[in-house]
Amino acid sequence: MGWDFETDPDFQAELDWIDWFVRAEVQPVDMLVSNARDVRDPLRAELIPPLQAKVRERGLWACHLGPELGGLGYGQLRLALMNEILGRSHTAPVVFGCQSPDSGNAEILARFGTDVLRKRYLEPLVDGRIVSAFSMTEPQGGSDPTQFVTRAELHGDEWVINGEKWFSSHARYASFLIVLAVTEPDAGPHRRQSMFVVPADTPGITIVRNVAVAGQDAESGAHAYIRYEDVRVPADHLLGGRGQGFAVAQTRLGGGRIHHAMRTVGLVREAFAMMCERALSRVTKGEPLARKQLVQAMIADSWIEIEQFRLLVLRTAWRIDRYNDYERVRADISAVKAAMPKVLHDVAARALQIHGSLGVSNEMPFGAWVLESFQMGLADGATEIHKTNLARSLLAEYQPAAGLFPSGHLPARRAAAREQFAARIERAVHAG
Ligand SMILES: Cc1cc2nc3c(=O)[nH]c(=O)nc-3n(C[C@H](O)[C@H](O)[C@H](O)COP(=O)(O)OP(=O)(O)OC[C@H]3O[C@@H](n4cnc5c(N)ncnc54)[C@H](O)[C@@H]3O)c2cc1C
Incomplete structure (x- = not known):
């Protein structure tokens, strides 16, 4: 297999x-x-x-x-x-x-940056000499970007940024940040914000604290809570035009989400391999765990779920190659993104269970992986939102029932079939 x-x-x-x-x-x-x-x-x-x-x-x-x-x-x-x-x-x-987030940030810079920006930031980023951060989420709003209040105002030939951002991953090591800020307060909800390149050493940027996720020690906190106070960047540090920030962010997140999913396949396979090894080696009541049917069910369910997820990822990858248009595969990517935390959670939790007390200890990676599955269900958009997007786009392919009963209503279908084959039914009745 x-x-x-x-x-x-x-x-x-x-x-x-x-x-x-x-x-x-x-x-x-x-x-x-x-x-x-x-x-x-x-x-x-x-x-x-x-x-x-x-x-x-x-x-x-x-x-x-x-x-x-x-x-x-x-x-x-x-x-x-x-x-x-x-x-x-x-x-x-x-x-x-x-x-990530460098791969997505490079994508944005390549598509929307000026030659000067590309030379200064894209080249060293792509070369691996520097790292970057993406600064979009705010303390008062994550899933709903229309709640973001960080402002950028054009003063002469400089943009002046003020506000707070939350969970800007790896900002503490970054040479530059890509920041989303409101520039057109009176425009419609998705045309109010713009995207900027902000060098990390610009005066006015303060990392209030680096937030660690559960299970990590506080020192290693990678998610920065950042304050921007009168942060000045040149006018050409705007990416993609005024009010285009939301559209620019969407192009960036498409690629990142699918690559993350591809890597998750590898991670869950590691958990699966460990689960199988332990089931074959741990003996209880005179036989290895692998002989217990409930343990076999965990192994079978895990393989099926991993392969189902993997095929969804591969099919989405194939559709991206085929259409070369992230807009067209948005729903596919949402499906992948919604499935990803679940497969990691379920397989890592079963691996943990099969390893017993060792599994729950910090001498094995399973607890960290289960927690990671919750991070996956939030970063790049909460699972519920991706499911909603997917359902909306699936429903758009269907029509409401034309009459009182749904089109699958059996009596109506039988009547229609009778009408369609009336002559033959008649012949069959006479022949009988
Ligand atoms: C590990 C990690 C790394 C991250 N890195 C970055 C980064 O580098 N840069 C950055 O800008 N942000 C980053 N984020 C933030 C991430 O984008 C947000 O966590 C995400 O957008 C959700 O926002 P929130 O956390 O404020 O949750 P909220 O928006 O408060 O939502 C909380 C919960 O409410 C429910 N919910 C919300 N909206 C809906 C809805 N419409 N329908 C149904 N249920 C809903 C969901 O269950 C959701 O989990 C990161 C997050 C994590 C966990």
């Missing part, structure tokens, strides 16, 4: 190398470096650049980028098969130059 999904032999050779490299050289670094984006960590500086050099040498650096930015222009389907492997390691995306 396994996870077989055939691809062309040349690309399979690359996948085999990635598989070996991640297992042998990158996953061990996960045990030593807790945040590979922390460019100031001396151990990170020692361990990660040599791995990045090997990826570059192999020609696999920043594969998600189009050829115009030095990438290979791999389609999403190939990226999916590749990211499945990278998902086993939290360090691997940094080693391969495709970590």
